[in-house]
Amino acid sequence: MRDDKDDFINLGEIIAVLLEYKWLILAVTFLAVFIGAVTAFVSTPIYRADALVQVEDKKSAKGGLAALRDVEAVLGDSTSVAAELEILRSRMILGRVVDRLNLSIRANPDYFPVFGRALARRYNGDEPAAPFLGLGTYAWGGERIDVQSLEVPSYLQGLPLTLIAGDNNTFTLYDDQDMRLLDGTVGEAAASADGKTTLFIAELVARPGTRFNLARVGQTQAIGALRENLEVRERARQSNVIEAAYSGPDRAQVEAVLNEVLNAYVRQNVEYRSAEAEATLGFLEAQLPELKGQLDTAEAAYNEYRQNRGSVDLTIETQSVLGSIVKVDNDIVVLQQKRDELRQRFTAEHPQVKALDSQLSRLRAVRGTLDKDVNRLPDTQQTALRLRRDVEVATALYTNLLNSAQQLRVARAGTVGDVRVIDAAATAPLPVAPRKALILLLSGVLGVLGALGLVWAIRSLRVVVEDPQTIERELSLPVYATVPASKDEAQLSRAIARGKADKSQLLAIANPDDDAMESLRSLRTTLHFALLGAEKGSVLITGPAPGVGKSFISKNLAAVLAQAGKRVMLVDGDLRKGHINKAFGVPRGMGVSDYIMGVAGLEQIVKPTGVDNFALVTTGQIPPNPSELLMHPRFAELLAELEKQCDVLIIDAPPVLAVSDAAIIGRQVGATLLVARAGRHPIRELEQAIKRFDQAGVEVKGFVFNGFDLTRQRHRFGYEGYHYQYKYKA
Incomplete structure (x- = not known):
């Protein structure tokens, strides 16, 4: 049948695991928060300046100047906000800002790595700070440098240069290979020997020996850095209001840069509008002298004809034809002028140019028809009509062109642009980044998540036995006792290691009410059944590996x-x-090895422990061949003699997987018990230990499960989690 418990999410087990690894979780979380705090401390604060610009509709900007509406087609259509956003980010605008503010020159003090800049920001003194730990080449606060100009050859452009402050406002500049380029004085222009590198520093405040990092980058790179920190967007859809913002580490500089961007943008807009009117006015002024000459020539020819022929009056029919011809000729000239203006901006295939060509073709066809009507008139009337037509056409064209030029002069003088700054750049008093509270919060959350992930990884990789039921289920061997972990035993073990050993060092004597001792009393009862049917009354206690607590079980049992x-x-x-001798404060000598080698007798090796009915046989001198000694007949004789003098003989043996000693001793005793420690062994290790005994012909009676965590079990649900206590109290 399927075990439904395998699919059950045991909340108590989860809580128990978290409590088991609580110090690891706290340590990882604290480390993450500490890293977050250091990051927030050393991170450079970023300030943000913002401003508002209004893009006005050109029609509303001209207001009631009705006279200027006639030249609206010349000045262009209303401004597109999307186009203005691109203009603000263009190299034309940003390049002017870079040149005006020297943003292609980078000059900063050389701070100590990681935390040097953070310490310098928090320095408030008037003079440069004293060097920290004698590191005088680094800047520690209060240093200033103002580089007005820096010119370098192309092969040094973009490379880091090093400037070292000297005494009496002097300095030395080195290239990226630490080769000296030039020496100079503050306030004076300095140049290298070949004249390719020049430097002018207006201000330098630093201790002698302080290093500064300089670089001259190309304009394209400087514009890219400027554009990266510049944000422009329309404040609201179709609002014609642009919001511009600039971010950077220098609070004063971000405001100055954004203001310069806006000033360059407004200047460009005004210049562009003026340039349009200027170009059109130039074209008209170039046409005026030619038209004036044509008018004078036409008037002179007409007057001369009248003087030679006498006064010639035009008939009503001739005047009608004249009026039509003049009107058509004027229209042709006006359209031709518009076409010439459009051809300055567009090709002949542009739709507007082609539309004008179509209109001109129709007017020329009408003009041809009128010419046929003129040919039917008498010769005198034809000549008078032609001369009079030339005068009127030239007069109309010249007058119209003169009026247009005057209107454009007025437009040029009154050009103010389509944009205006509503709010100048202003910097927020507090930095927008880093957000320290958020960094600490996120680092704490990430620390907890990382710790939980680490715990999960440890638990996934550590396939070990955590409870005695696993041993009984997998190995089909009984667990005679489950011994809880004891804090008192840990303290006693440390005391023994320091050499302060007496009978009170034994947990069964020092604290008989400890939970571990209650479990060993249970083992005392079940041990009787383990020895039933055995020929010998001796018990071997060992473990699969060192550090499982077999000696603790042996002496306290x-x-x-x-x-x-x-x-x-x-x-x-x-x-x-x-x-084990250390726990009772007795010497190691005169023990098992001495008896086997015939050096000592039985009476000499049996030593009292200070506990009634409890005697101890120590190891004796450590032999070079322990396995061979244990296989000696005198060892079996020793065990037989000791069994005669006691009710229960307990032998503490070394780990069975480490050496073969336990398997050798196991053949001489009545029962063998394996000690397993919670959270220490994979189940395969315990199987291997049993297999090692089976190969030696020794039957393992069962297990003692040591180091059981009661604190963890309190949070478990189900039978496995219960551990009862029943104590008398005075």
């Missing part, structure tokens, strides 16, 4: 059995690293 009235002997069978 022996003490618990002794407290119950049993005669107990504990043998330290770890002839390699045995240390």
Whole structure:
């Protein structure tokens, strides 16, 4: 059947895991917040200046000047806001700003990496700050430099240059290869030996030896940097109001740059409008002398004809034809002028040019018809008509052109542009970035998420046994006792390591009511059943690997059995690293190895522990061949003699997967118990330990599960999470 518990999200288990790794989570979160705080501290503040510009409709801008509406087609259509946005970002405008403010020259003090700039920003003194930790080449606050001009050859353009301040307002400039370029004095122009590099510094405030970073970049690069920090957009749809903003680290500079951008934009707009009227006026003024000459010639010819022929009056028919011819000729001339103006801007295939060509063709056809009517008149009337026509046409053209030129002069003088600045640039008092509170909040959140991810990774990679039910389910062996982790035992172990050992160092004596001791009392009861049917009354306690607490189980189980009235002997069978003697404050010498080698007798190796009914046999001198000694017949004889003198004999052996000693001892005892520690072993490791005993012909009776975390179990739901306590209190 399918276990429904596998699909159940155990909230208690999640809480228990979080509490188990709470210090890791707190450490990672604190580290993330600390990094966020450092980032917020060292990040350069960014200030933002903004301004408003109105793009006016050209028709409304001309107001009631009705006379100027006649030249509206010449001055162009109303301004497009989208086009103005592109003009604001164009190289034409930004290039003027770069040149006027020297933005292609970059000059900054050389700050110490990471936190030097942050310390310098927080310095408020009038004089340059003293060097920190003797690092005098770096700037620490209060340094200033004003570079008015810097010219370098093309191969140095864009490369970093280094300027070092000297005594008495002197300085030295080096290239990117630390080769000296020039020496100079503040307020005086300086040049290199070949004259290709020139530098003029108006102000330099710094300690001698302070380094500054200089660079001369190309205009295109400077315009790109300016455009990157410039924002322009229409404030609201069809509002004709443009919002411009500029961001940068220097609060005063961002305002100055944005104001200069607006000034250059307004100047360009006015210049463009004036240039349109100027170009058209120039064209008309070039035509006026020619038309005046034609008018004078026509009047002279007409007057001469009348003097020679006497007064010639035109008939009514001739006057009608004359009026038509004059009107058509005037229209042709006006259209031809418009076509010439359009051809200055468009090709002959443009729709407007082609439309004028079509109108001119129709007028020329009408003019041809009128010429046929003139040919039917008498010769005298034809000549008088032709001369009179030339005078009237030239007079009309000259008068109209003169009026248009005068109107354009008025338009040129009154040009104010289509745009105006509503709000000049203003910088907010506080920086817009970095947002320190948000950085700290995000770093905390990311720290928690990172810590949870780390915990998940650890849990996913650590496939270990966490509860005794896994051992019973996977290995089909009983777990005789589950021993909780004890804080008191950890303190006692540290005391033993410092060499302060007496009988009170044993947890069963120092704190008999500890939860771990209650579990060992349970093991004392179940141990009786483990020895049923065994030929010997001895118990081997070992583990698969070091550090599982087998010695802790051995000595405290022996003490618990002794407290119950049993005669107990504990043998330290770890002839390699045995240390149980330290817990009782007795020397290692005269023990198991000495008995096997015949150096000591049984009475000499059995040592009291200070606990009634509890004796100890130490390892003796550490031999070079412990496995061979344990296989000696005298070891089996030793165990047999000790069993006769006690009710329970407990042997603490080294880890079975590390050495073969435990398997050798296991053949000489009545029962073998494996100690497993919670969260320490993969299940395969425990299987391997049992297999090692099986290969040696030793049957493992069961397990003692050590180091069980009760704090974690309190948050679990279900049977596995319960651990009962029942204590008497005075």
